[in-house]
Every structure is written in C-alpha cells, then in structure tokens.
Amino acid sequence: MTVICVTVDTNHLFSDNPLASQHRLRFNSIIKRQNWEVPFVRNLEYDQYDNPSTVYLIWRDTKNIARGVSRLCRTDRPFMLKDHFMHLVHHGKLPEGEDVLEGSRFCIDNSLPIEQRKQIAHELILAYLEYGLANSIKEIIGVMYPVYWKNLFEKNGWKPKWIGDLHKTPDGKKSRAAILPISSELLANVRKHTGILSPVINYGTASDTIMSQSA
Numbered sequence: 001m002t003v004i005c006v007t008v009d010t011n012h013l014f015s016d017n018p019l020a021s022q023h024r025l026r027f028n029s030i031i032k033r034q035n036w037e038v039p040f041v042r043n044l045e046y047d048q049y050d051n052p053s054t055v056y057l058i059w060r061d062t063k064n065i066a067r068g069v070s071r072l073c074r075t076d077r078p079f080m081l082k083d084h085f086m087h088l089v090h091h092g093k094l095p096e097g098e099d100v101l102e103g104s105r106f107c108i109d110n111s112l113p114i115e116q117r118k119q120i121a122h123e124l125i126l127a128y129l130e131y132g133l134a135n136s137i138k139e140i141i142g143v144m145y146p147v148y149w150k151n152l153f154e155k156n157g158w159k160p161k162w163i164g165d166l167h168k169t170p171d172g173k174k175s176r177a178a179i180l181p182i183s184s185e186l187l188a189n190v191r192k193h194t195g196i197l198s199p200v201i202n203y204g205t206a207s208d209t210i211m212s213q214s215a
Helices: 018-033 079-084 114-134 146-156 184-194
Strands: 003-006 056-062 066-074 100-108 141-145 175-181
Touching: 003 018, 003 114, 018 056, 018 066, 018 100, 056 114, 066 114, 079 100, 079 141, 100 114, 114 146, 114 184, 141 146, 146 175, 146 184
Parallel strands: 100 141
Antiparallel strands: 003 056, 056 066, 066 100, 141 175
C-alpha cells in the first residue's frame, strides 16, 4: 500500500509529518510552477479548506517525501466549488451532503520521470475509489483542466459526469466541473485499466476513525 490517508488527527500515525510534506509539494506545484495566487507560509501552500475535517491522500517516496497528493473536502459545510466556482455549474443541481466529497489540489511532482508520475496518478485515483467505497461516498466532485479529466480519469476507465461546459478564464486556460461516481464496478474497471489489483491505501492504525461524520 503506497498511498497514505491522513487527517489532522491521524498525522501522528505516520513518520516525518506527511501533512507538512504535502503542503510543501503543493507550494512547489501550484505556486512556484503554476504561479497561482493562493496563500502560503514558509513554502507551504494552504487555504481555508485545509481544516480538521479534510482528508489527504498522499503518495510518498522511500524517504517519506510527498510526491503526489489529492485533497478530499466534505460538502456538508463550505467547499471550494460552491463558494468560488458556481459559475462553472451549468447542468443540474450541484451535489452536496455527507455522501459527497470534493476533490482538489491534485498535484504530482513534475520533476519525476514520466512513468513514475503515471504510476502515482494511477494509485491516487484508485485511492479516491477505495476511500469513497470505505466511507459510503456516492460521488466526488471537482474542477479540473479538461486534459487532466481526460488523462487521469477517462483514459483509466472512469468517465466523469459533466455538470458544466468548458469555461475559459481570462488568462486563456480552460476548466470544467464534473462528478466522479463511486462504485465497486468502477473500482474494478480502473484496476483493470491500470493493472493495479491490490489495495493502495494505508490508513495507519486508525482506519475506523478517518472519516468522522460529526459536525
């Protein structure tokens, strides 16, 4: 199992502070490489959706350095798509609630060889499905560049359900909002496409406390 599932209250179960390591990876990926104007401190990127209810799926190398990450946020409280990107939702009602999560901050270390980046991506999307099934999640929603939707999900047997049309930002980049349905059938299909047949998530020693439904 190569993807660790971490929250504020389970970070201590893993060595070398994985939460700090993923914030550092996000700084390098989002601020240094892509020039996003988002908060940071001491080379750690963060925003208001990094809080005690947030779940982090983190891929670390043999030195316990985060090389891939994605963030899962609950939608029964404020979340990014609803707060900042509702103009991207054109079709139907935006899903939200205890059985819907928002995926964001999907980052992979761009300095790695392409085959290793591909492996990390495969394991992170499998972690989405494994985590969702283990926690009775029906859907994961999010906003991504179309090429990311295609290369990360569609090519690996997981077709998004579009809830918005292509949107072009003032800087010329395109984005699109979508739903990723969760099911055991989709997990099997993604396993078939990626060739990864074993579970990828490591919860530490407190897997039963990862997802708390308390307010």
